[in-house]
Amino acid sequence: MLKLKDLSATGHNANGDNVIDYLMNTEALSNYYVGQKGMEEETMRWRGHGAAMLDLLGKPVEKQQMLELAAGYSPDGQKTALCQNAGVLPQKKFKLDREGQPRLDKNGNPEFVWQGGHQVGYDCTLSAPKSVSYLMAIAPPEERGEILAAHRAAVDQALEYLEGKVETRRGKAGKDFHTVDGLVMTSCDHLCERTNTFSLHTHTLIYGVSYGPDGEWRTFESSELYRHQKAGDAVYMSHLAENLRQLGYGIEQDALLDKEQQDTGIRSWRVAGISRETELMFSKRQEEIQQAMETGLSHQQAWQQTRKHKDEPSPDELFANWKETIKGLGQQTDIAHYKGRPDVQAPRRSDEDILAALHKSTAVVTEADIQWAVYRARAGESPEALQADVQRFKDTMVHIAPERQAAVDQGVHVSRRYSETRFAWSKVVDWEQEVSRRANERKDDATVQVPQSTLDRVVADFQQEKGFTLSNEQRDALDHLCVQSGGHAVMAGVAGSGKTTVSELYKRAFEANGQHLIGACISRKAAGKLQEESGIESMSITKLLGRLDKGKPLTDEIPGLTNKSVVVLDEAGMVDTESVRRLLRHIDGAGAKLVAQGDQRQIQPISFGSGLSLLSEQLGQAELTEIRRQKHEADRDIAVSFYDRDAQGRVILDGRAEPKSRRDVVQKGAAIWEKLEARGAIDAYNSRPEAMDACAREWLDSPHAIDNRLLLVHDHTDSQALTAKLRDGLRERGVLAGPDHSFVGRRDQREYDMSVALGDRIRITKNDNTLGVENGDMCEVEGITRTTKGSLALNLRVEGRHGQPSFAVAVDTDEWNHLQHGYCRTVHDAQGQGKPAVFHCANAKMVDNQSALVAFTRLTSDRYRMYGAQVELEQVRTRLGADRLKQNATQEGLWQPRTPVPTMEQEYDQVLRRQQGMQR
Template identity: 35%
Template sequence: MINATTLKRNASGTQGGCASIDYLLAQELAREKARQVVGYYNLPAPSDGAESRFYGGLAKHLGLAEQRATKELMLPLTDGFDPKTKRALCHNAGDRGQMRVRKDKTGKPLQKDGKDVTYLAGGHRIGFDLTISAPLDISVAFALASDPAEQEAIHTAHRNAVQRAMEAFEAMSETRRNKAGKDVIGVDGLIWSSHHHYAARADEATGEMGPNLHTHNLLYNLSLGADGEEASLSAEEIFRYRKAMDEVYKTELYQGMKALGYGVDRIRELDDDGQETGRVYARIAGLGEEVTDRYGNRRKELLAYAAKHNVSNQQATLATRKDKDEPPYHELIDLWQQTLKGFDVSTESLKQAKGNAQEMEQKSPAELLERLHEMDAIFCDHNLLEVLGQEYAGSVTVPELYDLVQGFKQENNLVHVNPMRLHDDDKGDSLARRHTQERYCAPWMLQIEQEVVGFAIDRAKETHHHVPQADVDRVVEDYEKAKGFQLSKEQRNALDHITQGSGGVVNLSGLAGTGKTTISECFKAAFETQGFELLGVCVSNAAAEKLEAESGMSSVSMAQMLYDLDGGKMQFRKTDIIVLDEAGMVDARSTHRLFSHAAKSGAKVILQGDVEQLQPIGAGSGFQLTKGAVGDTKLTEIRRQGKQEDRETALAFYATDENGQIIDLKKASRSRAQTLNKGNEIKARLLDNIRETATDKEARERLLHEYFQDRAPMSEKLVIAHTRADVAALNAGIRAGLKERGELDKEEVVIEARDKGRKFNLALSKGDQIVFTAKNKDMGVINGTQAVVDNIKPSRKGGHDITVSIRSETKGDGRRLTFNSHQMKAFSHSYSGTVHKSQGQGKREVYHLANLGMLDAHSALVAFTRLTKGSYRMYATSDDVERLHERLGLERLKETVLDAGVVGQKIGAALHPMQVQSPQHQSVQRPPMQRSGIQGKLDMIVKEHREQQQAQAQMSEGERRARGLLEVFEALRRTPRPQAEPAVPVQTPLQRQGITR
């Protein structure tokens, strides 16, 4: 495992890298102390090769290569100086920043406990700690080795693997040039010092330290550029390639262990439900889990803490972490050898096990492409290195792994996609690798996107779902009379477009809180005057329940609807209107499947949502594709927030043109400067809403304190965070507060719960609020059903019988049910939730625990716009607040292949010149393709590709790619249209889920 941590100067800015260096050299200091022990040279000790040393091309350039890393040499490097000549190696060498007072948006100093809140601004960054840890089985084998020579051999295998990974990091690193840093070039060398440690943190109960062979690589913030000049390091590629380099490390490590005579197994990881996770890992053959579990003391401590306090493992890690004071090497070895005496295992016996690394069958290229496209429409070399490194774990060498990556690209007819786009204002004379390096997708991924666009354009002129003007007018008149208000001009235009001015696919873009429900009610009534039936479809069951309650249309989750459609349990009819709510969260493949079924029957599809809010989890964005094809009609008048100031803040998240009109945000449509300006604008509006703390723990504590101070009922308060760990911690904190107030029974039971293949312990008391996380047709619950625990009692059948009352904001409370905890485990606490699950909700009071690594413009927009009439509060550390503007303006729209473009063609060059007018009268172009089964076309393309391999080998690279893409388009053009299938009766969504009333 490789962890990358940015090393910052301490708050005073005066100690340089002292604290970091003292920690890294702790084992060296312990070794020096041990030298004073009588008979030291008869005690186990690491070899001289395990001393802390300097490595890298810049180390060689400075005359430090493989020299022992001492504090005297390391300190100047943390400040940006050559430790021998004291020469500055970067423009801000020696700059330790300045202490500044944090101010609110009025310029008034922020205070805490009567003192100004300060922060360290600017200064030269120390560097990065790239900690490379051996898998537990390697650490245990190291501890098992009673022969010092065998210990040294295993340690050498680890060090060699670390060096291989670090050299790979060095090879792809970059540095910037010129004042604005727009020119990016490669490096001829970096400098890092490697520091080898051996033990895990002490067990909280026993104080015992298990083996954890790991190396801290202090990568100094310095580089030797390809132009021969020294400068700071540009770290983007370090973080982008971290997971890929971990596979390089493990590949080299297990080859080293095999060279020592150890067998290696390849294991497909299973989740707690016994389902494959997709991850493959290597493990020393013959090493039983009883041995590795003995050294899982740290993990046992975490699991025990997590169970007791009902928090995630990550949160338990933070809560139980103590300062690590690693004993001398010989003491650790003695401790481990004593502990292992009770096990019938040794390094000699391990070498008798053969292992299955070479025998286990690999997944097919088609299956690996599915993994690569699980979350993104486009993948890069580092994604291939990660996926193939896992798939071939323990069975190939590093050169063979690189060959596998190249072979995969050459043998699977991949589409070559343009590099990551960069705004013109940010382009220098030379670009970063990510802006010059080709990317890839499977042919079928491009085809899916083309077909989504084709569906929308092919159906643009359909009129059989149009509603006569007189009927629309009558619906509006009745609605306005019943509600006591008039539709705005914007709302009326949207209604007219959906009911009269659109074809078989129509897009309704509504900014957060613009009242899409009002339009839904109106177009539903209008369509029903013509005998049409409306069916709602949402990303989640909870959202479907809410849509059904608000609009009156039968609604179901996207997963359930596609399952029933694909399985033939239901079919659309020509008289159906399919309403896809929160369409911006739906990936391209799901959109394609829905469109395919709708096109066969002639059903109309209305996509309503906002691409600026949360992005799809899966690959691509169907909403972005259809908007690009046939445009959209927009709702921009925000209504959810009660205060004008809050509505203006919500609007500030959106992109506007020179006239202040809302426009669609596109990839790389903002420069770096524009992103920061947008972030500063939003941050200035939010400053009064931000609760700033010194640590993450204090941020959580302050949120909980203010949550309980607020007298608003719990039903009007929304607590949201970005990670499951933070959600678990907040759930535990709210439960503790409720117990103190007597609102929960103090007695509790701990049961085993499950969520998406993850097993965890859940503390449960009478009065607890829970949410079911899976459908159970016998109980009549779905994923998202809320409930309150009324009673818990032991069951004669084992486990506990739990009685709950169903709670629904849309259908009211009341229904009671009882279930056994052994039979139904899919539920968790519901006091807090993720930002992702909050989309579509609106509450009076919003408490948002920020996480800078997860925060961007989309999640921040969703978090803020959950607010209705009360207050929004963001809780963040001072460090996070300092950089908040970088994230609030950051767009991370899901990329589509069509938007990125294919290598060798201008954007839109592969599209047909036929034009269609969108609602905004923007001309859009149609791809020369029609719809059919993907697999048949892909087989045809592959067959033609093989027949022409010899001819293509004689072409230039550019000609080959262009010809391959044209073949795809031509194949699509020749494919006949599917014929509509006979209509069958449509079941209600609840009937489709097997739930009856």
């Protein structure tokens, strides 16, 4: 596994670890191995062609050299600058409250954060599979040296691959991009994790300087490092497997199964003869030893005390402890037992399986994406075999034009990402072309239009009833949806623009014309919200498509789609191309109408492509740009600043605007950032744990009711960490009562450990008609009993929906465990929410303009604040101006025109059309 982390100007990562101190304080393995075959180098070693240019390769690593390079200077002590900002130190900035007074931490000390300075570089960690570490634990010293050498060689292959992808900028305004001639890196091996469990891994500090093809030293662009991170992982893992084969070990391929024991298509590998159960057994035993040590119940307590700050014990101590533990578990410790075994292959995935997985979330892929997808499907095969598969896929896929770049940014030599050919599965291209064709063919269908006089009468009655006049853009939207458009229509609206009023009116207009409406949403919870607000009977798009595919009645009153049906696709910007294509087939087959409403510039679809973008490109769209959700003018101003504007100052709502220049991205991010700072909405800390502590503390101290506080995160890891802090605070405040009880919760295919107490807020994660609950329902734990079989019997009070009273349900976690804590929401899950207090724990790798827009616009009135480590928030500042919109292959540009090959499904459609005399 390969992980990358940014390092700040102080040499810390976002977790607060000082990487240079950590590497230097680790006891070297060199005394244990130097002189053995393949182990002539010390554990701490120089790597990279840049290190060769500085004459460092093969020489001992000294801390002073590392510190000089970390500051951007040459390592020879001469203070020769290797980049423009060499030696620039971070500045301590004290944090002030809204009254301009110093903010104090929980100990009463002034809070501060380090800002600016030369970035030290990046921490790249490559970890071997657990079975390889297991071999290290039982092997005799000479064999250990060979295994470690195999790991090191694979690490070097991965580092060389990444080094070959990194680019540096030069020339006027830094427009010319060139692949660097070399990086400077320090690698260091480790045998174990912080809990003393064996885990062979290598940390590599990549310094923030590079040697360019022009013979000059300068900084480099980190984006290519991250863009090729997964491909670099594939390089490491495939070479490690092959190196172990050369040592006589077999490689066993594992198939990852989901919770229903179905093959996911993902493969991993282990050393043949070491079962998954053995790995888990050893890991569990190590955890037990760790717990015993912490309570003083082990004779090895003194050994443990040396590990509190990852002061790694000697190899002799580590190996002796590990071998003793393995023997105690009854496992084979003779290394000969694992030699000479044949490879074991899991069921082989077909090319179509790999292509489907490759396009699970994106329509356009790069060579690096293909490399990762092939590895994930065929892990453990040789590097040569995997590369041959990659080349075959590239040869057979549709070739897509490079990513577009703003003309003002184009130099003589453009970056790799703007010059490399991209790829798409032919099926994806065919499906996109079908959506576009269907949209174009029915754009003049007058049979589904509402007469102008009918709409005028409905609007007049509505305005008299409500006592206000529609805005011009609301009236224009109604004219477009009801009168002017044909079989399909699109309405786009900025976040919080109040589409509800327009929805209520077009519902009245269509019904006055003898048509009936059915709503489709991304989730069942969202469908309930649409139905409550608009009166349109609604369901999830998954349920709607399932009923249409099987020919089942849609509702008790609606047996199926007819030429009098109007399907309202809400939050259509979150719906993928394939779902839109399937929906259009049914709508067009019945002669019905589609109204797709949403915003392409908010949360993007989970699956590949944007069906809404394809529709709006063919049909145009009505637009709502007046924000109504935020109560304060300053908040409305911030909300609209997330959107781009055209030359006339109009908000751009389609996804096909010209690409922004680097300067535009930076300026836009800075403008949004300044407005957020002026509002007191940015809260930076020196580490991510400090930021999380502050976020949890302020959430707990909020005067708003708990269900009016929205805590936003970007992934499950952050959610778990914050939930633990919140639950500790709630217990201190007496909200939680009684002891914690643990069980395994589940959401989709992910399982996780959960602890619950009386008073805990829990979220339902699965629809269940028997229980009467929906995915996303909130409930409170009212009773907990441990059953005789060890599971928990939970009594839950579910909050009422749509004005209905709460109700009680009882579940046994052994039979029904679709639960998670209800204190945090991901930004994606929060689409459509609105709360007076929003707490946003930012993650630099996942923040972009779209997610930040959704996070901020969840605010209705009072307080929004973004929390993060300074090293991450410095990236977020720019990311606020950067788009990450779902791409469609046909809109990105095909290198060669493609004539779609009709599927059996499409040929059947054509037969029906001829029989019915229809051209849809």
